[in-house]
Amino acid sequence: MPDHFAGNTADIAVVGAGIIGVACALQLARQGQRVVVIDPQEPGHGASYGNAGHLATEQVFPIADLSILKRLPAMLMDPMGPLRLDWKYMPRALPWFTRLLLNLRKAPFQRTVAGIRALNESSLGAWHRLLEGIDCPGLMREDGSLLVYERSESLQPLLALQARMRQQQVPVEFWEAGAIHKTAPQLSEQIQGGLFFPATGHFIDPYRVVCELVEAARKCGVQFLKQQVTGGQLSEAGVSLMTAQGQVSARRVVIACGAHSAKLTATLTGKHVPLDTERGYHLMLPHEHDRLPFAVTSLERKFIMTPMSDGLRLAGTVEFAGLEAPPSMERAWQLHRLSKGLLRHDLSAEDATPWMGFRPSLPDSLPIIDRVCDGKVLLAFGHQHLGLTQAAVTAELIAQLAGATSAHALPELHPYRLERF
Known part of the structure; x- marks a missing residue:
């Protein structure tokens, strides 16, 4: 253990060195707190390493809908x-799926959408502030993203999705095939159209984002301990x-260890949260550069392709x-098979690398962002597949809970409180 903390007391210990934990640590250190970050892995080596890189502000709906019942046999x-x-x-x-279904009733569903939307609407602004503060604004691209369809029978569901998104004030445009092929000429001629989301973006290297935040945090005095937290107690x-x-x-303490957060939360607060994990996969194609101008998702094939500095990531x-x-890495390789026919020329899988990570998910699709136990325990986990998107605004909220004042309008915290479980 570094001498800085030997026999001493840090102001705040952050458990978890993923994108959310590191962003929280940096924000807290900037307000004058002495911060230590604890994680058994190197920073950014969990789900933050292999996410799709998509800043998915358009995704304001829960992770599933009632059609999940029909899909259960196939699942x-x-x-x-x-x-x-x-x-x-x-x-x-x-039990988790039962709670998920109960949260799809009208009133809880509306609360979920409002909660996701509030975080998403603040996300890009918070990321601007965070990246500009470490002099790395170029890591984020705000070129939008595209959801494409290939079959004529998909048009009506796509238009219905567009209408639902417009009801939630999500910026969305319908693009005909001609507009798509003009902007992204590498895509296949069989694509008939799609939805373009102008208020989205992507990171060209999600892992580098974490590394740059870590470097900035260290300059602010944050210490990083490569250790496994096995327990804890309040005094x-x-x-x-x-x-x-x-x-x-x-x-x-800030508990921000993603899918591994439930045990320590229960130990310190006595509250057993219904946290599960969506295991996500990616396949990184290092020889695929300049194929796409922005992230492209396939409606029918249900996967995303994101251009990055190191190639093209299928996730x-x-x-x-x-x-x-x-992990079942065959699921990662399946992403390459799904890509066949989606572009004019098939993608090269030479030297491709598969990956799997754990996305922390709660049955109402909202994270826990809260201060409990007389302010001694701060919580920042459960962001499902929106952890990257919502990391910067979550860090600002945690800093606010720790006593910082904000010059920016932040979401109201009630939807994300621990007490809802």
């Missing part, structure tokens, strides 16, 4: 389907966190199999 039987439930994991997943003085290397003491699929089951 159980098709190991390569876009939404898969491991049948061995089903007994453990059933009058604050929080004691146990690791194999010893004890870390702090006046407050998507949701798998419910828990934290312990080994």
Whole structure:
């Protein structure tokens, strides 16, 4: 343990060195807090490493709808389907799915949409402030993104989605095939049209974003400990966190360890949150550059292609199999098969690398962003597949909960409180 914390008390310990934990640490350090970040991996090596890179401000609806009931047989039987439930994991997943379905009733559904939308609408502005503050604005591209369709029978569902998004004030434009092929000429002629989302963007290297934030945090005095938090307890003085290397003491703790947050939350707060994980996969194609001007998603094939500095990243699929089951990397390679026919010339998979990560998901599709236990415990997890999108605004909210004043309008915190469970 660094001498800075040996026998001493940090102001705030952040558990989790993903994009949200690191962004929180930087914001807190900038307000004069002494911060230590604890994670068993190097910063950014969890879900933050392999996300799609898409700043998905258009995605204001929950992770599933009532059609999930019709899709349940396919989820159980098709190991390569876009939404898969491991049948061995089903007994453990059933209570979570039951709560998911209950949250699709009209009133809770509307609360979810309002909560997601509030965070998303503040997300790009918060990212601007964060990246400009570390002199790295070029890592973010705000070129929009595109959802394309190929079959004529998909037009009506696409137009219905456009209408629903407009009801939520999501900026969206319908593009005919001609406009798509003029802007993205590498896409296949069989694409008939799509929806363009001008108020979205992507990162050219999501892992580098984390690394730049880490460097800036270190310059502000933040210490990073590569340790596993095995337990903790509250006291009058604050929080004691146990690791194999010893004890870390702090006046407050931020729990931001994604899909691994439930156990420590229960230990410190007594509250058992219904946190599960959407296992997401990507396939990185290092020899594919300049194919696309922005992120492109296929409506029928249900995956996304994002141009990055290191190539083209194919990402998507949701798998419910828990934290312990080994990854099924065939699902990552399936993304390359799905891409065939979507572009004029097939993508090269030479030297491609597959990846799997855990997205932390709660059954109402909203994160927990809160301050509990007399302010000693701050919570920032459960962002499902919107963790990258909402990381910067979450960090501003955590800084606000820690006592900072904000010059910017931030979302009201009530929808994200722990007490809703």
